[in-house]
Amino acid sequence: MPFWQEVRGNVGAFHAVRTLDNLGDNDDGFQAPLEGEAWDEWVAALSDTIASSTFQIMRTYPGHSIPAAEGSEPNLMLLRYRTVAPGRSGDYRTWVENDLLPAIREGGFQGFSYIRMHTGGNSNTWISATQYPNWAAMDEPGFFSHMSREETSALVGKSNAMVVNSEIKMLRYRADLSY
Numbered sequence: 001m002p003f004w005q006e007v008r009g010n011v012g013a014f015h016a017v018r019t020l021d022n023l024g025d026n027d028d029g030f031q032a033p034l035e036g037e038a039w040d041e042w043v044a045a046l047s048d049t050i051a052s053s054t055f056q057i058m059r060t061y062p063g064h065s066i067p068a069a070e071g072s073e074p075n076l077m078l079l080r081y082r083t084v085a086p087g088r089s090g091d092y093r094t095w096v097e098n099d100l101l102p103a104i105r106e107g108g109f110q111g112f113s114y115i116r117m118h119t120g121g122n123s124n125t126w127i128s129a130t131q132y133p134n135w136a137a138m139d140e141p142g143f144f145s146h147m148s149r150e151e152t153s154a155l156v157g158k159s160n161a162m163v164v165n166s167e168i169k170m171l172r173y174r175a176d177l178s179y
Contacts, residue, residue: 001033003177004077008170015147015171033179044109056120059125060113064096066104068111074131076175078138083165084124089116092126094160099155107146 004015020026032039068074084092096114104112111131117123132138143151 001179003174004171005174005177006169007172014177015122015172021147057118059114059118060094060115064101065113066101066110068131072111072131072133073173074111075134075174076132076138078130078132079169079171080128080130080171081165081167082126082128082159082163083122084126084162085139085164086124088162089124089126092142092159095159095162096126099158103147103155104143107143112143128144 002017004017005011006013022174034042071102082092093116101114113129115127115129117125117127147155
């Protein structure tokens, strides 16, 4: 299970990410990565360090991901949480599928996905996850470098009328905590 740590803002926040093909996979039960008392001791030690926790389920959609380059190691992930006005999620999904993702693909960017909050948060929240190998990669031309300023403004402007709140989180992959 990969662990990520916020590196700007709430630096004491960690994100454990588990991928399921379907929620029914939870019915199979949990397999602890450690045996017997070792697992119990690890959980007890971890519990002593947690002030609060949140459990969220996020839904991926077919075609909403652009895989990272083969062999690349994600080190940083920029998460953009966008909450869409009630009744506008369908319009927003249409914008993501028909406008945003094609523009990103055309620009050749790799390591991007769009997901939607399912449980544990506002179901009108959509999250984009952009992977970077390092901070310097963020200095390089972005998604829309192949587009004019006017084209980019028009593309992003379509979504602005639907979005009522936006938040950004920057995470660093923690290999030392992952298993």
